[in-house]
Amino acid sequence: xxxxxxxxxxxxxxxxxxxxxxxxxxxxxxxxxxxxxxxxxxxxxxxxxxxxxxxxxxxxxxxxxxxxxxxxxxxxxxxxxxxxxxxxxxxxxxxxxxxxxxxxxxxxxxxxxxxxxxxxxxxxxxxxxxxxxxxxxxxxxxxxxxxxxxxxxxxxxxxxxxxxxxxxxxxxxxxxxxxxxxxxxxxxxxxxxxxxxxxxxxxxxxxxxxxxxxxxxxxxxxxxxxxxxxxxxxxxxxxxxxxxxxxxxxxxxxxxxxxxxxxxxxxxxxxxxxxxxxxxxxxxxxxxxxxxxxxxxxxxxxxxxxxxxxxxxxxxxxxxxxxxxxxxxxxxxxxxxxxxxxxxxxxx
Numbered sequence: 001x002x003x004x005x006x007x008x009x010x011x012x013x014x015x016x017x018x019x020x021x022x023x024x025x026x027x028x029x030x031x032x033x034x035x036x037x038x039x040x041x042x043x044x045x046x047x048x049x050x051x052x053x054x055x056x057x058x059x060x061x062x063x064x065x066x067x068x069x070x071x072x073x074x075x076x077x078x079x080x081x082x083x084x085x086x087x088x089x090x091x092x093x094x095x096x097x098x099x100x101x102x103x104x105x106x107x108x109x110x111x112x113x114x115x116x117x118x119x120x121x122x123x124x125x126x127x128x129x130x131x132x133x134x135x136x137x138x139x140x141x142x143x144x145x146x147x148x149x150x151x152x153x154x155x156x157x158x159x160x161x162x163x164x165x166x167x168x169x170x171x172x173x174x175x176x177x178x179x180x181x182x183x184x185x186x187x188x189x190x191x192x193x194x195x196x197x198x199x200x201x202x203x204x205x206x207x208x209x210x211x212x213x214x215x216x217x218x219x220x221x222x223x224x225x226x227x228x229x230x231x232x233x234x235x236x237x238x239x240x241x242x243x244x245x246x247x248x249x250x251x252x253x254x255x256x257x258x259x260x261x262x263x264x265x266x267x268x269x270x271x272x273x274x275x276x277x278x279x280x281x282x283x284x285x286x287x288x289x290x291x292x293x294x295x296x297x298x299x300x301x302x303x304x305x306x307x308x309x310x311x312x313x314x315x316x317x318x319x320x321x322x323x324x325x326x327x328x329x330x331x332x333x334x335x336x337x338x339x340x341x342x343x344x345x346x347x348x
Contacts, residue, residue, distance in 0.1 A: 023120075023174070023175040023179075025332050025333040026116065026333060027116075027117050027176060027179075028175065028176070028179040028332050029329070029332070029333040030113045030114075030117035031113075031117055031120065031176045031177075031179040031180040031183065032179045032180065032182055032183035032186075032328075033109065033113050033183060034117065034183070035179075035180045035181070035182075035183030035184040036183040036184070036187040037106045037109050037110045037113065038160055038163055038164075039160075039183075039184055039187040039188060039191065040106055040187060040191070041103050041110070041160055042156070042157055042160035042161070043191045043195075044067075044071075044093060044101075044103060044106075045103065045153040045157050046153065046157060046224075047067055047070065047195070047225050048067065048090070048093060048149060049153035049154070049157075050221050050224045050225045051063065051066065051221075052150065053150070053221075054218070054220065054224065055199075055218070055221050061086075064086060064089035065084075065089075066198055066199060067089065067093060068089070068092075069198045070194045070195060070198040070199070071194070072194075073092075073099070076099060077092055077099075080096070080099070087141070090141075090149065094139070094141075094144060094152075095141055095144070103139075103156065104137060104139060107133045107136035107137055108137060110129060111129065111134075111137070114126060114129045114130075114133075117176070120172075120176040121171060121176075122166070122170035124166050125163070125166050125167055125171060128159075128162060128163055129163060132159040132162075132163065136156075175273070178272060178273060181265065182266055182269045182270070182328070185262040185263070185265045185266035185269065186262075186266055186321055186325060188256075188257050189259055189263055189266065189317075190318060190321045190322075191257075192226060192249055192250070192262075193314040193317045193318050193321075194314070194318065195249075196222070196246060196249055196250070196314055197311055197314035197315065197318075199221070199222045199225065200222070200242070200246065219240050219242070219245050222245055222249075223248075223249075226249055226257050228248065228255055228257065231248075231254070232244075232245070232248050235254075246302045246306060246310065247301070247302030250297060250302060259297065259317070260294070263290055263293055263294050264294065266290055267287060267290045267291070270286055270287050271283075271287070274287065281331075282331035282332060283331070285327050286324045286327050286328055286331075289323060289327070290324065292320070293317060293320055
């Protein structure tokens with residue numbers, strides 16, 4: 001693998017240290033996917049917990065199928081579990097290593113990326129990730145039944161948040177940090193659009209038109225799935241409407257998982273790589289794509305997005321984010337032996 005940059009760091013960039021060695025491209029890939037997998041694990045744990053507690057179908061049972069739809073896992077799930085039960089859904093997303101989207105499989109990927117990037121990450125990061133991933137890899141279905149899904153999901157979320165805090169407090173501010181941030185922001189952008197798209201249409205009553213009102217408890221479940229409930233209530237304590245919820249999750253730049261905020265932060269990270277590390281050529285295509293996404297969000301209200309087609313808009317954004325990942329992989333860690341369609345990454 002080559003170097004991500006052949007230049008030295010600019011000592012005038014706030015928070016970035018000068019005179020560091022250049023970053024090998026394999027380390028950039030490891031750091032980006034370490035961040036993306038940790039975000040996915042936390043997000044999946046939250047969605048599982050909220051689905052069990054709040055997302056109910058007409059029969060009063062949790063709508064586990066919505067999680068399969070959020071993650072686009074329909075084909076894989078049906079192949080493994082033709083006659084789905086509640087236990088099948090939980091096994092598929094928590095302990096089944098045949099599913100690369102399961103928490104156990106992603107914990108293995110986190111561990112391997114952290115091991116590969118061990119020269120870069122802090123001792124505190126490695127110790128926390130080592131304990132967390134070892135616990136997850138030893139997890140069995142009987143552990144879920146014994147402790148309960150809510151207890152398990154809460155521990156997973158706490159471990160992911162501990163990782164975020166340890167990383168923030170100990171990871172050196174060099175290119176490794178920037179690629180870690182880039183992975184986090186791209187993953188949050190992708191996850192929020194998947195959540196909005198699937199949960200919005202799953203919650204619509206039969207024969208309801210897009211934009212119609214849905215029970216407030218159900219809308220609260222959408223917000224809780226994004227860890228957005230309390231932040232939303234601070235700003236909109238009375239009017240919980242489809243447009244307000246969708247608008248908050250897509251456009252509010254004060255909420256850490258909103259699409260607008262994460263697109264802006266991803267663009268800022270690429271700007272730093274481009275301007276200060278002599279990586280303008282590698283970053284330009286992705287920066288242009290992010291600028292297009294940001295302009296689309298700014299030019300439309302949430303109501304207009306819903307009326308013109310929420311599903312189509314979210315699907316288009318997901319395609320653009322996937323293309324960003326492909327372009328980053330081609331620019332920073334190219335794999336010339338693979339066909340372009342195969343070269344995306346470890347994780348999709």
